[in-house]
Amino acid sequence: MKRKIVAGNWKMNLNYNEAKDLLKKLIEYKDKFDTTTELIICPPTLYLSAFAEVLNGHDWVSLGAQNSYTVDNGAFTGEVSPSQLKSLGIKYGIVGHSERREFFNEDYTLLSKKVKALLHHGLSPIFCCGEQLQVRDSNVYKEFVMKQIEASLFGLKADEIEKVIIAYEPIWAIGTGKTATAEQAQEIHALIRSRISKEFGEKVGANVGIIYGGSCKPDNAKELFAQKDIDGGLIGGASLNADDFLAIANSFE
Template identity: 50%
Template structure:
């Protein structure tokens, strides 16, 4: 049975005190996780060690970083390596988020290197993929996402793939006023799973967790998560509000 996950990406938000309060509010919200369900919290780099302390006594809640460097170590001022993340107890790392691709020009090839470094340090990548509006309008979203998968993941073997989580981000539905329907999410998730099956086999495809990263909120999370190939969500803005994030988790 593949894992069901709700991951909260804080992005560049909150002070340390605000982050501590948010975590405390989440863990005290009466969330009961079933077998195979996980919660992942991804604060900014400076808060990682502190958040790890706050969640250490809560089984099923894990720590993620929002990025890692594409080099092992060295003179890369301002970068944070996968080895550093592992040393403070990071369990997951978000790689290839649409904002990293757009604002920092991260390429599929660079992400393949980051994935390898994360895996080498025992950290599970949450690999983000998804298409912008012009690609969706041209109805070439499948080809676009397939290329992202091929260029960043296809160098792995099936054993390594077991430690990968995929997050589908319909970029055109984030902050644009447009909304991806549950059917559109399901269609793309099913397509991604079919591509994994073609490359890595049916067993690998059935086992991989695929999250939805398109502005999920309490009002639509239940419908999205009910889709056959949607295994949870990568949550942005709603993860900054404890009541909303807890409600989304409970939608699993």
């Protein structure tokens, strides 16, 4: 059965009062969200503790972290460990976002370790992959995306990768106002699912969540989510508006 997943990546936005106001608005809307949708919000890390307390008992939405490190503790100033996230009840962690790859030089090996560390503590990684405009224009984008997935995820066991949510985010469509067409997005999602199925089996391939990110908005979410292999979205800017986030979360047919 097709999954329905919508995750909001707030990135480094909103001061604490603004973030609290957005969370309050989302809670006010809780009865309007489709209860069959896996709803996730990923606020800035320093808000997670307070948000976890506010959302205690609210099983309609889960919290995710935007970043985490590879070990449980130690002299790693500024980092946060999966075990610390688990202690707050955090259920998801974003790994491999294009901004982390580009600005913080996160490579395949590091991302593989991050994925395994999250899984070790029972958190589900939201693993991001995607290509730059020059890669797509060079017509090697399929190989590029598959390399990202194979290098960082194919060391997992079948029961582990089944817990990973893969987010395809064409970098050329993040924050640019450009969006991959539903057909372009479906092409890559189908390719990812086919490759996972070949490596780990048809059951795993069918069950793994594969979502789209890259200027996903209320006016295009329905068409994107209607595609056979698109299980939802990783939402950036639109997740900072409660009305837009609600509309996107309710865009499944």
